[in-house]
Amino acid sequence: MKKMRTAATLFTIFFMAIALYLCARYEKTPDSIFTGKVNTPAGVWSMDTSSDVPKATVTFSLADRGEHEEWMLYLQSHWRDCSIRVGDEIIYHKDGKRDGAVHLFDIPSGDSLTIDFNNATQESLSGVEASRIMLGNKNNLYRMILKDNLYALFIGLLSLILGGMCIIASLYMKSEKTEKIYRALWNLGLYILIEGLWVVTDSQILLLITQHTGFVELLSFFSIFILPIPLLGFIRVILPSKTKMLSVIRTLFVLTLVLYTVNYIGGWLPTIAILICEHLLMAVTLLLMILNGISENKRHKDRKLQRVIDGCIVYCVCSILALLLFYYGNITNYSYVYSIGVMIFVAFLISAACTVLYEQVQENANVAIYARMAYMDTMTGLGNRTAFLEENKSNAAFPGMISYIMMDANNLKKINDTLGHNKGDELIVTIAKCMRTAVGDSGQCYRIGGDEFVIILKNKTATETEEIIARVRAEVAFADKQSDIPISVAIGYVWTDTEEKNLEVLIQHADDEMYKDKKAIKKVAHSV
Numbered sequence: 001m002k003k004m005r006t007a008a009t010l011f012t013i014f015f016m017a018i019a020l021y022l023c024a025r026y027e028k029t030p031d032s033i034f035t036g037k038v039n040t041p042a043g044v045w046s047m048d049t050s051s052d053v054p055k056a057t058v059t060f061s062l063a064d065r066g067e068h069e070e071w072m073l074y075l076q077s078h079w080r081d082c083s084i085r086v087g088d089e090i091i092y093h094k095d096g097k098r099d100g101a102v103h104l105f106d107i108p109s110g111d112s113l114t115i116d117f118n119n120a121t122q123e124s125l126s127g128v129e130a131s132r133i134m135l136g137n138k139n140n141l142y143r144m145i146l147k148d149n150l151y152a153l154f155i156g157l158l159s160l161i162l163g164g165m166c167i168i169a170s171l172y173m174k175s176e177k178t179e180k181i182y183r184a185l186w187n188l189g190l191y192i193l194i195e196g197l198w199v200v201t202d203s204q205i206l207l208l209i210t211q212h213t214g215f216v217e218l219l220s221f222f223s224i225f226i227l228p229i230p231l232l233g234f235i236r237v238i239l240p241s242k243t244k245m246l247s248v249i250r251t252l253f254v255l256t257l258v259l260y261t262v263n264y265i266g267g268w269l270p271t272i273a274i275l276i277c278e279h280l281l282m283a284v285t286l287l288l289m290i291l292n293g294i295s296e297n298k299r300h301k302d303r304k305l306q307r308v309i310d311g312c313i314v315y316c317v318c319s320i321l322a323l324l325l326f327y328y329g330n331i332t333n334y335s336y337v338y339s340i341g342v343m344i345f346v347a348f349l350i351s352a353a354c355t356v357l358y359e360q361v362q363e364n365a366n367v368a369i370y371a372r373m374a375y376m377d378t379m380t381g382l383g384n385r386t387a388f389l390e391e392n393k394s395n396a397a398f399p400g401m402i403s404y405i406m407m408d409a410n411n412l413k414k415i416n417d418t419l420g421h422n423k424g425d426e427l428i429v430t431i432a433k434c435m436r437t438a439v440g441d442s443g444q445c446y447r448i449g450g451d452e453f454v455i456i457l458k459n460k461t462a463t464e465t466e467e468i469i470a471r472v473r474a475e476v477a478f479a480d481k482q483s484d485i486p487i488s489v490a491i492g493y494v495w496t497d498t499e500e501k502n503l504e505v506l507i508q509h510a511d512d513e514m515y516k517d518k519k520a521i522k523k524v525a526h527s528v
Helices: 002-026 125-129 138-148 150-175 179-202 213-226 228-238 240-266 271-299 303-328 331-374 385-395 412-419 421-439 462-482 503-527
Strands: 044-048 055-061 071-076 081-086 089-095 102-106 112-118 132-137 402-409 443-447 452-458 489-496
Touching: 002 213, 002 240, 044 125, 055 125, 055 132, 071 138, 089 102, 132 138, 138 150, 150 179, 150 331, 179 213, 179 228, 179 331, 213 228, 213 240, 213 271, 228 240, 228 271, 228 303, 228 331, 240 271, 271 303, 303 331, 385 443, 385 452, 402 421, 402 462, 402 503, 412 421, 421 443, 421 452, 421 462, 452 462, 462 489, 489 503
Parallel strands: none
Antiparallel strands: 044 055, 055 112, 071 102, 071 132, 081 089, 081 112, 402 452, 402 489, 443 452
16 A cells, blocks of 8 residues: 555656646746836727637737836736737737746837737637736836735745744654654644745745746646645644545545646646636535544544644635635735635644644653653662663673672661551661762662662772772761661672673672671670
């Protein structure tokens, strides 16, 4: 299955590359221009059906232009076959589907400007007359484009920053082996970057630097068709119970992308038909996400899922309004409304991702605590018997000097029986504190049984070992004077610098020495 998905992905990318190549190779563009009195001229429309090629013609007077004033024409039209004349000179002719819908034209000297929409009929005249035509001073026209599309520049930069941050964070999470949060941030980052690309390419902001608007338009369509794929990848992390449903929907979006790409190359279907399918599929997807999310949230209250549901609702409202404006023909307001919906939606998704991240950090912290507890004696904070045995696995091959100091608390049973277990626990905790104070960073301390303790020292001489034992005895003696219970320990140790070490023999020797010390302490106590 994984190989099939990889093959399908490569297949899709291959045809997308072909489509981009064909657009770049065969798109016809006017001469390049550099840097916006701009007006919508009142032209005279006419129909000419006398020739073999019927056409709709609109003519504008250029009499208002100053003698040395540079004028430009802004034309936005999806009519595939049109030409532009200044006087009798043709300055541009468009006859292909791969040419962009929006262009800027330098207007040479002349008294009139004529635009011929070839193969237009009386029935299609209303569509032709919907073309947006602006005339005016070059600098003013550029300022108008920049002002009208400044929102796209802002959203594009913001998307680049946010998307880049999500991608970088996802790569860090992958290195930390947190698969769930990695997939969530990776898909969210891709979604934000592609969303920003779509907003920029759907606007006219790139018209200020390139006349290859057909290529830009193709990138815009690719963006809108690719957009739902990473979004569904993110939702799969938030809504894992619906993985199969989301996988099916994701496949449908991939097929729609393939259909658009192949159709762009072949040109069998009108693009608007495929775009309508994409919009309908997106509407159904958002509706399913909302319904399933609400149903899931009723069973298991989930903050991140609620964020996604809220974002989907806002996104749906803005998308419906934007689509109504789009199909009504109000392209500018459609972009504004949809961009607002996108940014609110992204804000909700980032909020959900932050919740996922917080939950993952909390889970990692709990795992770390449990791991630490598995090797820690909870009463004293020292290493437990498990930690001691784990450490000994590597000590057998340790090449340097090593010392084992075995310790045993005296009178624990007597204290438990006469004063209670709380006082016995106090004895254990006090001895552990004395060990930590005396040893510091010089070694490792463990509690391996009820009243049994071990100190491991590495790279310490026999003299240094005896000095640390002396510090332990001094700390215990001081604690005994401060306490209302008798505090004392029996201590035995072993030291070796041999390269090959038999740990069992060493530990047994230290244990024997400790019991000798215990007997000596009891003997002194009896004699007293």
